[in-house]
Every structure is written in structure tokens, then in C-alpha cells.
Amino acid sequence: MSAEPAPVSEEEFKQQLQNGKMVESVDEMTEGYKKALKQILMVSADTELMSAPAYYEQSLNAPSLDARASCVSVIQDELGHGHIAYRLLEDLGEDREDLIFNREPNEFRNTYGFDQHIDNFAELVCAHGLFDRAGITLLGDIHENTSYAPWKRALTKVSKEEQFHLRHGETWMRRLANKNESTKEKVQEAVDWMFPIALEWFGLPDDKKRHDDQLDYRIKGKSNDELRQDWMDRTIPFLTEIDIEFPAHYDEDADEYVIDYEFPVAFDEENKEWRFDEPISWDDVIDRWRARGPANEKYVNMIQSGKVDVMPQ
Amino acid sequence: MSKSSKSEIDEMGFGPFDIGPDGTETDLERAVWANLDEIPDPHIPLSLVEMAMIYDVTVEDSVANIDLSFPCMGCPAYEFIHDDIRGCLRTMSCIDDVEINVVWDPVWSKDMLDAEAREKLQESGIAL
Numbered sequence: 045m046s047a048e049p050a051p052v053s054e055e056e057f058k059q060q061l062q063n064g065k066m067v068e069s070v071d072e073m074t075e076g077y078k079k080a081l082k083q084i085l086m087v088s089a090d091t092e093l094m095s096a097p098a099y100y101e102q103s104l105n106a107p108s109l110d111a112r113a114s115c116v117s118v119i120q121d122e123l124g125h126g127h128i129a130y131r132l133l134e135d136l137g138e139d140r141e142d143l144i145f146n147r148e149p150n151e152f153r154n155t156y157g158f159d160q161h162i163d164n165f166a167e168l169v170c171a172h173g174l175f176d177r178a179g180i181t182l183l184g185d186i187h188e189n190t191s192y193a194p195w196k197r198a199l200t201k202v203s204k205e206e207q208f209h210l211r212h213g214e215t216w217m218r219r220l221a222n223k224n225e226s227t228k229e230k231v232q233e234a235v236d237w238m239f240p241i242a243l244e245w246f247g248l249p250d251d252k253k254r255h256d257d258q259l260d261y262r263i264k265g266k267s268n269d270e271l272r273q274d275w276m277d278r279t280i281p282f283l284t285e286i287d288i289e290f291p292a293h294y295d296e297d298a299d300e301y302v303i304d305y306e307f308p309v310a311f312d313e314e315n316k317e318w319r320f321d322e323p324i325s326w327d328d329v330i331d332r333w334r335a336r337g338p339a340n341e342k343y344v345n346m347i348q349s350g351k352v353d354v355m356p357q
Numbered sequence: 358m359s360k361s362s363k364s365e366i367d368e369m370g371f372g373p374f375d376i377g378p379d380g381t382e383t384d385l386e387r388a389v390w391a392n393l394d395e396i397p398d399p400h401i402p403l404s405l406v407e408m409a410m411i412y413d414v415t416v417e418d419s420v421a422n423i424d425l426s427f428p429c430m431g432c433p434a435y436e437f438i439h440d441d442i443r444g445c446l447r448t449m450s451c452i453d454d455v456e457i458n459v460v461w462d463p464v465w466s467k468d469m470l471d472a473e474a475r476e477k478l479q480e481s482g483i484a485l
Contacts, residue, residue, distance in 0.1 A: 117433030200482055208399045211399060
């Protein structure tokens with residue numbers, strides 16, 4: 045029997061990780077690390093999975109065969125990315141089958157953006173352009189900085205595929221914005237409700253977070269505000285180029301993008317409208333997320349009803 | 358019928374693969390190959406040349422003729438790849454126009470990938 049290594053405290057482990065230590069397997073983790081890793085992997089897996097039903101209907105409404113092939117391929121990629129994240133969760137003791145098929149809709153931890161109905165093709169390509177950009181921002185940071193080696197390796201493929209989704213989204217956003225006033229208006233309407241959802245996606249502002257285990261354990265490398273800035277840094281020049289409006293501006297003195305309303309604010313889910321004159325607290329935002337959005341049950345049912353018993357017991 | 362090995366392709370008369378530069382290229386054609394090798398596949402971390410999608414290149418009267426094929430009929434990046442090739446080659450001073458011929462024959466196969474390409478795919482988690 046081999047000697048057990050001396051247990052390290054959570055604080056010592058955090059220090060080792062900050063000094064560059066990489067983690068290969070569950071045997072090397074502290075309980076705190078495992079918990080923090082599971083939490084972020086669950087959000088990532090559920091977000092990838094739930095983007096598939098969210099993207100499905102309007103993918104079949106694509107205006108050309110090429111566009112449809114691209115849209116369907118995006119869905120296939122997202123399911124693959126979900127599969128990777130659930131497979132990583134299995135290494136941490138979770139049951140993939142159970143996670144996908146035996147949870148209630150409100151138990152899924154996907155981002156709130158994929159609890160919304162996507163009602164036309166312009167909304168679909170704006171989701172590819174804005175939401176997949178948010179995904180790339182978050183996963184790109186993890187790919188570069190994470191201490192969990194299996195996730196880092198898996199993200200090479202994921203990052204490349206997400207870039208394709210983004211290119212597809214931005215290509216079509218540009219086309220629709222340039223085609224005529226009517227198609228441009230559809231893009232503007234989509235950006236109007238999706239831009240603030242993407243801003244919320246990155247979570248609590250840094251000054252409202254007491255501590256962040258995911259940063260301390262170097263599961264990710266950048267703070268919520270840094271990631272939000274990164275997203276705006278990429279998205280805003282593109283929206284400016286295609287002449288689409290958005291509620292933020294660049295502040296020369298602060299040398300960063302500043303949101304043009306008192307962030308966060310109330311959201312009218314039914315009409316997909318932000319009430320910019322109605323500021324709320326982050327507790328309210330988290331309550332809204334936990335209550336899940338209007339398409340949550342439909343999307344989870346689309347996934348779960350697809351199960352067939354190919355091997356009857 | 359699907360082909361899963363080089364020997365099967367040989368038996369069907371497709372091999373050895375007559376694709377890629379064969380040493381008879383002009384300097385300009387070699388430059389076109391080099392530029393095509395800089396175009397990334399939009400979906401996979403290899404260039405179009407590394408992906409063995411470019412079968413032949415000829416240049417006549419400042420027109421680049423590119424024979425290419427796709428790994429699958431419903432390629433999700435069909436349009437992007439056409440755009441990228443045109444966009445890339447039109448920047449060359451001796452090229453005035455680009456003709457892209459999607460040939461489908463020989464059928465693209467994983468066996469067309471060389472050892473270096475295979476290694477890059479495996480490193481990025483793509484099974485062959």
C-alpha cells in the first residue's frame with residue numbers, strides 16, 4: 045500500500061495553483077477545488093446543451109441551404125461541447141445520463157440567454173454573434189488560464205468551433221444589417237434585448253463579490269468585470285461597423301467601456317424588453333435567473349423527450 | 358459505399374491520390390499553393406492544404422483555377438471557404454480572377470491526411 049500524501053489545506057492548495065500547479069485528476073483535488081470546478085463545469089455543460097434546442101427552430105428557417113447547413117452544424121457542435129463538459133463531470137463523480145434526463149427544467153444551470161425564445165432568423169444569427177462571443181470570451185479565458193488540465197486540452201477543439209459559430213453569426217448580422225431597412229431593423233430589435241442579457245451573463249461586478257473560488261483555484265483566470273470588458277471590446281466595434289445601436293460607450297478617461305444605464309435593470313420577459321429606468325439589485329437578477337426564463341421548460345423537454353430506449357431492459 | 362482505408366480506395370481505382378503539387382508547377386502556382394496553405398479551415402485547426410481539400414492549382418492568363426473537394430457533401434463552411442480562397446488569392450498581384458471548381462472526385466478521405474496533419478488533429482482532440 046502506497047503512503048497517502050500529506051493533505052494540503054485549501055489555502056495551501058490555492059497558493060500552489062496560483063504558482064502554476066496543474067491538476068490532472070480527482071485524486072489531486074481538495075474538496076473545495078472539486079466543488080468549484082463542478083459548479084462552473086455544470087454551467088458550461090448546461091449552457092452548451094440548452095443552446096441546441098434554442099437554436100433549433102430558426103435553423104430550419106434559414107434563408108439558404110448553405111445557411112441551414114451552417115446553422116445545423118452549429119447545433120451539432122454545441123451538443124458535442126456539452127458532451128465534453130458532461131464527460132468531464134463524470135470524472136468528478138457525476139452521472140451524465142442522470143444529469144441530462146433526470147433533472148427538472150428549473151434544475152438546469154444554463155445561462156439565462158438560453159431560456160429565451162428565439163423567434164426569427166435575425167435573432168438566431170444575433171445569438172450566434174453575441175451569445176457565442178460571450179461563450180468564447182469565457183471559455184477562451186479558461187482555455188488559456190485554467191489549472192484543470194483535462195479541460196484545457198478539451199477546449200482546443202471547442203474554441204476553434206466556437207470561432208466558426210461567431211463568424212457565421214457576424215457574417216449574417218452584417219448581411220441583414222446591409223440588406224434593407226426592414227432586415228436591419230430585425231437585427232436592431234434582436235440586439236436591443238440580447239446585448240443586456242450578454243452583459244449580465246458575466247455575473248456580479250467585482251466590487252460586489254466578496255471572494256471568488258474559481259479565481260482563487262485558478263479554474264478561470266479573469267474576473268467577471270475583465271471578461272465583460274473583453275466581450276464589449278470585441279462586440280462593440282463590430283456593432284458600430286454595421287451601424288447597430290447599443291447601450292454602452294467608450295470612456296476615454298476610464299479607458300474602458302461603460303454601460304449607459306444603471307446596471308442591472310428589470311427585464312420584461314414576455315415582451316423581451318429591458319426597463320432601463322427600473323434598476324434592480326443583483327439579488328433580484330439571481331432570483332430571475334433561478335426562476336428560469338420563458339422557454340426553459342420547452343427546451344429541456346425537447347432534449348429529454350428525444351431519449352429512446354435502444355436497448356430495452 | 359464508404360471507403361475506410363487506403364487499400365480499399367486503391368482497389369476502387371482512386372489511389373494513389375493524384376492530389377497536391379507534383380513538382381511541375383510554375384513559380385506563380387507554387388506561390389498560390391503557399392497562400393492556400395495559409396487559409397485556415399474555418400472549423401478545424403488545419404489549413405485547407407493540410408486538410409487535403411485542394412486537389413490541383415493551375416494559373417492561366419492571370420486566372421487561378423483551383424480544384425478542390427470537401428470532406429462532406431453538406432459542408433457547414435462551404436460558402437466561407439469559397440470566400441476565403443477568393444479573398445486570399447485576389448490580393449496576389451499576378452492574379453486577376455479565381456475560378457473554383459468543386460470536383461468531388463476523387464472522394465475526399467481521411468487517408469489523404471499526412472502524418473503531420475494527423476498529429477495536429479489528435480493534439481486538438483479530434484479522433485480519426
